[in-house]
Amino acid sequence: xxxxxxxxxxxxxxxxxxxxxxxxxxxxxxxxxxxxxxxxxxxxxxxxxxxxxxxxxxxxxxxxxxxxxxxxxxxxxxxxxxxxxxxxxxxxxxxxxxxxxxxxxxxxxxxxxxxxxxxxxxxxxxxxxxxxxxxxxxxxxxxxxxxxxxxxxxxxxxxxxxxxxxxxxxxxxxxxxxxxxxxxxxxxxxxxxxxxxxxxxxxxxxxxxxxxxxxxxxxxxxxxxxxxxxxxxxxxxxxxxxxxxxxxxxxxxxxxxxxxxxxxxxxxxxxxxxxxxxxxxxxxxxxxxxxxxxxxxxx
Numbered sequence: 686x687x688x689x690x691x692x693x694x695x696x697x698x699x700x701x702x703x704x705x706x707x708x709x710x711x712x713x714x715x716x717x718x719x720x721x722x723x724x725x726x727x728x729x730x731x732x733x734x735x736x737x738x739x740x741x742x743x744x745x746x747x748x749x750x751x752x753x754x755x756x757x758x759x760x761x762x763x764x765x766x767x768x769x770x771x772x773x774x775x776x777x778x779x780x781x782x783x784x785x786x787x788x789x790x791x792x793x794x795x796x797x798x799x800x801x802x803x804x805x806x807x808x809x810x811x812x813x814x815x816x817x818x819x820x821x822x823x824x825x826x827x828x829x830x831x832x833x834x835x836x837x838x839x840x841x842x843x844x845x846x847x848x849x850x851x852x853x854x855x856x857x858x859x860x861x862x863x864x865x866x867x868x869x870x871x872x873x874x875x876x877x878x879x880x881x882x883x884x885x886x887x888x889x890x891x892x893x894x895x896x897x898x899x900x901x902x903x904x905x906x907x908x909x910x911x912x913x914x915x916x917x918x919x920x921x922x923x924x925x926x927x928x929x930x931x932x933x934x935x936x937x938x939x940x941x942x943x944x945x946x947x948x949x950x951x952x953x954x955x956x957x958x959x960x961x962x963x964x965x966x967x968x969x970x971x972x973x974x975x976x977x978x979x980x981x982x983x984x
Contacts, residue, residue, distance in 0.1 A: 690755055693746045694851070695868060703755045706747065710756060717762050718744060734872050734913040735828075779809040782839045787887045790894055793836040798899060800906055806833045813843050818881045825878060828911050832899055842895055843881045846903060849874035849919060856919060859964050872913060875903065877920035919964050 691698040709724055716724060719740065725731065725747070726738035733739055751758040786793075801807040810833045814822035827848040834842040849856075849871055856874070857863050864871075882892055904914040 691749060691753060693749055694742065695865075696746075698746070698750065703750060706750065706756050710758070714759075716759070718747070718758055721758070722747060733828075733911075735911040779812055781809070781813075783883075783885050785885050785887070786836070786839065786841065790888060790890060793841075793888060793891075795836075796841075796895070796898075797835040798895075798902075799833045799835065800830065801833045802829065802831045802910065807831060809833065809840060810843050810845075813840060813883065814845075814879055814881060817884055818843075818879055820879070822879075828872070828875075828907070829878070830875075830903065830906055830910070834895055841883055841886045842891070843879060843883075844895065844899055845877070845879040846875045846907075846918070847878045848872065849876045849917075853919070856917075856964070860917075870916075873916045875907065875915040875918050877918065880920075917964060 688700045689697045690700065690703060705728075706725065709728065710721060713721060713724055722740040722743040723738055725743050726740050731739050731743060747756065747758060750756045799806055801810050810831050811822045811824070813833075814820075825845065825847040829845065829847040832844045833840060834844070851871065852864060860867060880892070880896070882895075900918055903918060904916075908914045
């Protein structure tokens, strides 16, 4: 008979695991739920690639075991507000120029690509997405990067990357292996959560130009912030009229630099559009998508 009590995020929890958690809880009666999760992470060396404890994941596991009656957690000491609502609240203090900006790439002059994760400009990034992207803005959970692009001192685009979804069949097909083979390297994959060319900017080829420049630096920026690179970038895409995918952008008008966004709060039918998934291999010096897939499976 199997001694598996619970399956959590692909991990099988057995009687021995539960006994270990009960022991830690009993030996630390004064700790809060968060304190216990940190203690468990320290005891198991359960850390993220950047060395920080996976205490939020650990708390989720312990709460699941608590609700199933396998362990007894201390009472909650606080009840924070609903994060799903809080993370969508965006201040609107920044003022920016919205006069039409048209012309060629060359006419824009030098483009400033600013990494605004935990830096000046992060509030403006959130504000622009909240007002002008059809999905709005929600603060990412986990590892993520935020890029704000300026031309002539004016914001013209926003692009965000986040930790990859846990399950994606199209990714399994691209890598050539089921998720269980490369699950331990899922942190080496980043997902394009948002890409917005602001609606008053109409510059042919701007979207593809920015995407090309930003993906060349994403792995190095990830390494600097989280102490590990990324080998694969992925994005849901909408096929455009020519049959080619518009990688990384919310709509099929991406490649001419014009996001298909009307300033209409009634935009509710976007999810019904046909979607596919685009993948951009980035394997450091290997320069080969096949080698990158092999690295994800074997690293």
